Structure formats: structure tokens, C-alpha cells
Amino acid sequence: MTPELSYLFGGGVIMFAIIIIQVAYLPLSKGLAWGLSARDEAVEGNVLDGRIARTLNNHIESMVLFATAVLVAHAAGISTEMTVLGAMLYFWARLIYVPIYLLGLPYLRTISFLAGAIGTVLIYLEIAGAISA
Known part of the structure; x- marks a missing residue:
């Protein structure tokens, strides 16, 4: 497996972790009965509910x-130093993005978001370079 695919797998693990956090927190914030219901009626959430979503x-x-x-x-x-760097940058930026966002740290949130986006762009640039070559 290439390093890029390993980091993609890691991104999936991060997503799964966020879902687990959401599933575990909703009954605490909105009540166990609502958490176990069909959730047809909207219940007002709190700040952390919104941040998790x-x-x-x-x-x-x-x-x-x-x-x-x-x-x-x-x-x-295509697997170059640049694509590996991009994938690594994306993964680590997204890993720190989760607690930063949940804690409500606005400037760090933006920086970690941009770092992940730059990582993705690095991979796209390598693909574009290979296409034009």
C-alpha cells in the first residue's frame, strides 16, 4: 500500500471517530429518549452539537x-515526494482540526483547515503535471 493510501485510510478513521463522538454525545445533550427515537422532531441543540455536526x-x-x-x-x-507530503499534510492537519474545532479555537481552526487544503492541492498539482507531461 502506498503512503498516500495509508493517509487516506487514516482520514477515514478520523471520520469514523467524529461519527462516534457525535453518536455518543447526542443522547447526552438531547436526552436518551430522543437519542433512541426516530428523531422525527427536531430538538434544539447546544454549541457543541453544532460544532460536532x-x-x-x-x-x-x-x-x-x-x-x-x-x-x-x-x-x-503517481507517487512522488510531493504526493506523499501532500497526503501527510492533509492527514495531520485534519487530525488536529477535530479537537481545535470542537474546542472553538477560531484562528488555529482556519490554519489547520488551510494546511489540509494545501496538502490536497499538492496532490492535484502532481496529477496535473503528469497529465501535461
Whole structure:
């Protein structure tokens, strides 16, 4: 398995962890009865509910772009120092993004988000370079 695929797997593990956090926290914040119900009626959430949901949504969105880059690079046989660096940057940035977002640290959140996005862009640039070559 290439390092890029390993980091993609790690991104999936991060997503799974966020889902577990959300599943574990919802009954605590909205009540066990609501947590075990069909959830047809909306219940007002608190600040952390919103942060968990936004963290998950943001991670899903970033994973779509990252997974596309990693899988296209893998299918094309592209694995360079730059793609490995990009994948590593994405993974570590997303790993620290979760607690930073949940704690509500705005500037660090933006920096970690941008670091992950830059990591993804590095992979896209390597693919684009291979296409134009």
C-alpha cells in the first residue's frame, strides 16, 4: 500500500471517530429518549452539537476532494515526494482540526483547515503535471 493510501485510510478513521463522538454525545445533550427515537422532531441543540455536526460535514467535504486526488494518483501510478507530503499534510492537519474545532479555537481552526487544503492541492498539482507531461 502506498503512503498516500495509508493517509487516506487514516482520514477515514478520523471520520469514523467524529461519527462516534457525535453518536455518543447526542443522547447526552438531547436526552436518551430522543437519542433512541426516530428523531422525527427536531430538538434544539447546544454549541457543541453544532460544532460536532460542522466538523463532520467539513471532514466529509474535504475527504471527497482528498480521496479523489489520492485515488486518481494511485490509479495513474503517481507517487512522488510531493504526493506523499501532500497526503501527510492533509492527514495531520485534519487530525488536529477535530479537537481545535470542537474546542472553538477560531484562528488555529482556519490554519489547520488551510494546511489540509494545501496538502490536497499538492496532490492535484502532481496529477496535473503528469497529465501535461
